[in-house]
Amino acid sequence: MRPARHCSGLVLASLLLGLLLPACAGPAAAAELAPTLSVKTIRGSRIAFQNGIPVPTFSYQPRRRLDLSGRWRVQPMRMDNDLSLAARSSALKRIVADAAGRDQSTYDDTTWSTIDVPGSYNPPPTAAGSGAWYRKDFDVPPDWQNQTITLKFGAVNYIADVWMNGHYLGYHEGGSTPFAFDVTDAVVPDEVNTVAVRVDNPPWGTRQDIVPWGLTDWWNYGGLTQPVWMEATPAVFAVRADVVPHLDGADIAVTLHQRGGDSTPAQVGLDILPATVDPANLTNPDPVSLIPAGALPLASQRIDGGQIGRDGTIAVHAAFSLTNADLWTPQSPALYVLQVQVFWQERLVDQIFETFGLRRIAVDSTSPRLLLNGDPVAYAGVALHDERVYPAVKGEPRGGPVVTPDDILILLDKANASHIQLIRADHHPANPLLLMLADRLGYAIWEEIPLYHYTPATFAIAMDRGIPQQMLSEMDLRDMNHPSVLFHGLANESTGGIERQQALAALHNLDRSIDGTRLTGQAAYGNQPDDTSSRPLDVAGYTTYYGVFYGPDAGPGTARAIQVAHATYPKKPIIIVEYGRWSDSAAEEEEQRRILADTYEAAAPYLDTNTGGFLGAAVWWTLDDYWTQRPGVKIEHFGLYKPSGDPRAAGLQAAALFSGGAGQGARQGIVSTATGQPRQPAARGLRFLGYLAYALTVALAIPAVILLGLLFVRRRPRQAVAS
Template sequence: MLEHPMERRLAAALMALVSACLCLSGCTSNRQPPATLKPTLEVRQADGGLVAFQNGQPVPDFGVQQRPRLVLDGSWRFQAVQLDDTLSFADRKQSLGSLTAEAGPRLQEAYDASGWQLSSVPGTFNQPPAGHATGGWYRTQFSMPTVWPQRTSLRFASVNYLADVWLNGRHLGYHEGGTTPFALDPGDALRRVGVNTLVVRVSRPLLGARLDLVPWGLTDWWDYGGITGPVSLEGEPELQAVRADVVPHLDGADVFVLAQNHGTELLEGVSIEVDVLPAAVDESNVLNPDPKSLVVKGAQPVLSRTLELGSLQGGSLRRVDAPFAIRNPFLWTPSRPALYVLHVFLLTQEVIKDELYGTFGLRQIKVDPTAPRLLLNGIPVAFHGVATHDERQSPAAGGRPAGGPITDARQVFDKLIQARGVNADLIRDGHTPPNPWLPLLADRLGFAVWEEIPLYHFTPATFNVATDRGVPQQMLAEMVLRDFGHPSVLFHGFANESEGGSQRVAALTALRDLDRRLDGTRLTGQASYGSDPSDPSSAPLDVAGFTLYYGVFYGGPLDSGTISGALDRIHRAYPKKPVMILEFGRWADSQAEEAEQQRVFTVTYSAIEPVQDLQPAGYVGAAVWWSLDDYWTQRPGLEIEHFGLYRPDGSARAVQAAAASAFAATATSGSAGRGAQEGIVSGGQGIPLGQNGASTRLIGLIAYAVGLPLVLVAGLLLLLTIRRRPPRTG
């Protein structure tokens, strides 16, 4: 048995390398047929602009709305089964019959599932340390309320990794990707009277068994399989406000409302009313997911405008632009996280048919065109961050986290309060799209967020396979669309510690282009290995992100000079980009190692701090300690990674005080994380703009720039003409 922690980690790394090599050789020898399963998300041109469709329906707003809702969370039945994943990842046009045959009597109402284990939804089927299931069948039954709309949407916040869904024996669809939401149309398979039987087949293949999954190989976290997010039915009106996306500016926003006529008849006199309302966050509503709970009672709208759509054909969809400006706007920052509430009404003949609520903040994150620094709302900023994981910490037992996916807001809130305690203002939530509670609470409390998709330790081969299948593109699009309205999300990450030259650059470029096509208000990046400071693959991205473990995993003894030299090489490779240090840290497997963990922080940060982008010649825009808390891992030879500033019981390690002091001394964004205590009530005076607000702004600026001199000249000429000329002499 290896006693020294470094030896143990080297052994674990060696085992991981051997496993990966075996996997690669096995996969490339055609033991697993390549996946032919197609993505379920696509972007189409619709009336008024681009619209994302999922399973044939426009991607909805997944937030809480004022519509009928039936929550299906609770105790389901689960049967662990070793699934046929050749069948799982085959094109459904060819495989659906075989999948339905595999399901067999499980789909029938009268099937007796009492022998299956009870499983909480949301939850997982592979709880650590003993959980090693790779798939199985979930089953629940429910009845509908007496009063319910004609249309319904079945919504899953997340299922890891591949879900196939049947309702009353009918296959509704499938979804691949473990941490992003999807919706299905149950149609007439939903019974208004009697019992409904919902069955979900979930496949989470053993990581490393296939090249064509995302992530594909061994992960340094516990990958929780199963129905990990809430499940619900939402009633939908015939005329629906499907979603409303806000593109923020410093002086207002563009609002894009997606209206859909689900019926077959032409609707006349259709109009949209858009209200922007003052919002306030306090202890009473900070954990309430309903955006309406943030509306300040009795306050007048900042803006109220109506747009006439005229007629809307049956079955049609229209994307409508409703831009506005705000005089004296309240801007969102981590230290002052001002929010607004958007309230959209959809009407026919002045009768309200649907309404939709959402929150947004006005902010701008960009790279200074004159220097390698970040600008938040035009002001230079350098972030101090911590990494978190979508994993329950409490109740801890035996010095280990509770484990399992986070299932309620309080668990995320507690993590952010810990982050506030170390004076952090940036959260990097592991290597997957975050729990949806994280950006929501980061908006309200005041934290910037780096979120990413799990292209984790990818290789040239796996980059090619994954992007050819379109899985990373779908994951990115679903993350972007889910979190579109969250001002806290400032950065989109596309990969972590991956390899490959042209293959990686091609994948990152394609993801960047998709990100800009769908959004464009966030900065893009990746986390490259710091052991290769000259890695050129971040060239197509906005920032140059690196992990930095000098003196821990590589680079010889811990030394600030070595770290400074590596930072300088990164800067020389990217002289115009802010550098984001997205990981630095060390484990403390015992109390004796806590001193070395603290020394790693002190020495590494002492090299980073002088070159933060606030300094005249600085260029580092963020430094993220890995990590806020300890976490379970599936790496061979390890069980818990003890990288945390805090132990699982919530007590602080020695490094916590060092980080809190250093972060406070160099903070640029004020005191982050206190939005619920600041008493901020947003306001301003809204001004409706013509549709295509960006063009309106540009035309206005041009008119101002050209017109002002003309007005001055005309005024001068007028004065000259009315002024009496002096008499001629001679």
């Protein structure tokens, strides 16, 4: 076993990194770039807007669609990070001047390299530059004339400025969540069009005002990392449909928008249809592919949406009672399809489809345990990265963002072989492909925003800027209809007492106001099981590395920590969000296996499914090895599996210890059923709660103390703190 880090050094270093790193990098101008997501109250409903339009659905829709993924022109370069984070009211002219025509359709980019989108301009092992320009020429079909055209990005890491045919559309900050623009006036149907994107991905550890801010334990893939596409709709169309599931039905909110036009009445038709998943449709993103041939609606309703004014947006609310419905669980992932039809002047003008499941995750009101659909649950979990591993290259993970369902299936097949039931989706919002397959196959998901190793100072900066709130809102809005998402993580291994607790409380309240169907938590340091900062959250989560980073023994240390955590939170479920150990060589596999076995066996008596249990999950770090930008470390070998796909001893041990039962949805042949009828919708609106700024005081530390703290900032003896 390698020497464990000192806990006091860990805490000290976390507090002081925020002071030292920016000092090493030189002064940076304070970020003035404002969040782009806001909320409006319209007829009593709170509706999210971004870039001048209501936030749309980003799920696949069987509409007129133009996929802009594939080959793009790219020119990596070092960007001016201060300029990228400056308010566009003052910075746009300089950004355009620095572009030197790259934003214009007439620019000659033929000497540039080409790149696949989705993808990244900085794959490992080298990280060149801090940004890149992307450009693509494409034809727009002639029948898109007189249509409303929306340009959608799955994600761009980290700051994107976008132009269409030389027209500036706007910007977005945040590397894992989607955004969209109305490009109706900028696109020319039946002609060649050009989209240009300026991407800046400021290096982590160089400034305190980006999210995440410091050195992290994964690869910082920059660029257009998720798909890009356009959709065409009529002037009156369905923007999105959000489903709030219950065990006996569902509440539905449909957002409608009219671009231009005069005030006009609109009606909405709603159908709930059965769904089935099989190997043939498992990876098909179109919800229509899940509807059995000839299937009839299980419940239907037609609603008068009222008048929509010129450039107007409204929300239409409905509800259904469903009896004898099939509920979603990892062991039996039953799904339904919602069909939304929009009628204007008695004509069907638009429709969208959303997949959803009926489930309820909650904390038992009589004991501190998790209940899924009223039954106690406890999950064996694993963390995975949004990174391609297979096929390995010279014995190393392939690298690059996950871009296809098959990439995800390779990961989930290994998770299934190790009897995993819950996936922790890295330290940032999950890849939508993972959520689609988790819904269909049956895996519980913990996803989170990247407040990673935050301090009192960096919490204050981030929350004052509003970027964590925007990231959480975008994640919530994107993933509303995914039944697999049971947990929202709000921070990882961060420090600060009241400062952290206030930030977590604000984020919890925001999450509850938008969604309310998931449980909130964080990953607090496990060597401080009496940490009280999880008080505002639904569950108390910890990273637990006894016998690895602290404490001489994995088993007794873990058991004592669980008992202290329970005494600290007697009414909350405890979750081990992370435990693990590296295996850099075959000689270390046995020690890795022992840590897994000793930790899990120490935790098992406390699982929720046992009488008096209060432990909801234990999540191994990680499924696979992964690339990292930690100084002195190239690849982390924490995986249950080698890059070749072969299990390590710990992977075999996991399969022997964990009960499994999840991930079988495509083989079960479930065809969801129910008897449904309309009911009065519950009084519910989308409520965004403002964050009250709080003042923090950061004490100065002498250089010797800073250096002393940094000596202990390592995940293991050669690197920094664990994930």
